[in-house]
Amino acid sequence: MSKLILLIGSNGQVGKELQQILPYYGDIISVERPTVDLAQPDTLCNVIRSKQPQIIINAAAYTAVDKAESEPEIASAINAIAPLIIAQESQKLGAFLIHISTDYVFDGNQYRPYQETDATNPLSIYGKTKLAGEEAIQETYAHHLILRTAWVYGTFGKSNFVKTMLRLGAERQEIRVVADQIGSPTWAQDIATVIAQLIPQLTPEISGKYHYTNSGIASWYDFAVAIFEEAQQLGFPLKVERIVPITTAEYPTPARRPAYSVLACEKISAILETYPPHWRQRLRQMLRDLKIKNRQ
Numbered sequence: 001m002s003k004l005i006l007l008i009g010s011n012g013q014v015g016k017e018l019q020q021i022l023p024y025y026g027d028i029i030s031v032e033r034p035t036v037d038l039a040q041p042d043t044l045c046n047v048i049r050s051k052q053p054q055i056i057i058n059a060a061a062y063t064a065v066d067k068a069e070s071e072p073e074i075a076s077a078i079n080a081i082a083p084l085i086i087a088q089e090s091q092k093l094g095a096f097l098i099h100i101s102t103d104y105v106f107d108g109n110q111y112r113p114y115q116e117t118d119a120t121n122p123l124s125i126y127g128k129t130k131l132a133g134e135e136a137i138q139e140t141y142a143h144h145l146i147l148r149t150a151w152v153y154g155t156f157g158k159s160n161f162v163k164t165m166l167r168l169g170a171e172r173q174e175i176r177v178v179a180d181q182i183g184s185p186t187w188a189q190d191i192a193t194v195i196a197q198l199i200p201q202l203t204p205e206i207s208g209k210y211h212y213t214n215s216g217i218a219s220w221y222d223f224a225v226a227i228f229e230e231a232q233q234l235g236f237p238l239k240v241e242r243i244v245p246i247t248t249a250e251y252p253t254p255a256r257r258p259a260y261s262v263l264a265c266e267k268i269s270a271i272l273e274t275y276p277p278h279w280r281q282r283l284r285q286m287l288r289d290l291k292i293k294n295r296q
Contacts, residue, residue: 003027005022008059010030013152048089053095058097075125076129087140103150104257105148106118114261116264176251179222184213186213194268215275221245
């Protein structure tokens with residue numbers, strides 16, 4: 001019998017990808033603002049109680065990392081309080097909650113990939129509110145799967161690092177990019193695919209925290225260089241001639257970011273019986289897809 005899946009945050013990068021793939025795994029109800037406003041608890045409760053899903057996927061979040069520093073109340077309402085309410089309603093229904101979180105729950109002070117059991121210590125309001133959301137879900141004892149990911153980009157959505165680089169690369173000859181922050185670029189489509197693949201395996205026994213990113217590591221500078229190399233081969237319009245590596249100190253931002261936030265993915269790989277594909281390979285495919293999308 002087909003599962004009823006409620007997707008919250010269907011218009012985001014991962015949400016849009018989930019909309020494409022989830023119909024193969026169950027009956028999907030997609031909700032987004034104004035139907036559901038994560039800053040308004042009543043709208044969340046109403047939709048969950050009226051639909052009575054068996055699986056809830058929360059792909060919505062306040063993700064404006066720097067803006068969160070000046071809007072902590074809104075960030076907290078969306079990233080911390082809303083997940084608590086979703087988890088409480090999920091627990092009452094006996095539904096399974098899949099919640100997307102972030103590498104920014106870590107401070108970046110270690111130099112080996114972060115395990116799910118490693119100590120958290122977020123540096124920013126965004127990271128702190130996302131961690132608060134994780135902790136709230138765990139405290140409800142709802143059946144849940146918290147999926148931490150990182151450096152997300154995709155063909156959908158107005159802005160992400162890849163799209164920003166392509167826009168700047170078409171306008172400028174020189175681009176300066178931070179080279180001392182290390183992570184794993186991750187295609188939104190791969191995150192959605194993994195979530196979908198987990199649906200048939202959702203049991204109380206697999207409840208807990210998991211990490212998922214594409215494999216391999218890079219700095220933002222490495223990522224930018226790869227974007228331009230791949231985009232040039234595909235014929236994207238580019239003026240850029242020089243990509244200059246700079247330090248975090250040379251590009252100050254309101255929010256502090258972890259210098260190293262590579263996530264270890266062995267735990268989820270054991271369940272899926274496959275390891276995540278390399279970020280460069282997936283970047284190439286995303287750019288191919290974007291090229292086709294831009295022609296339409």
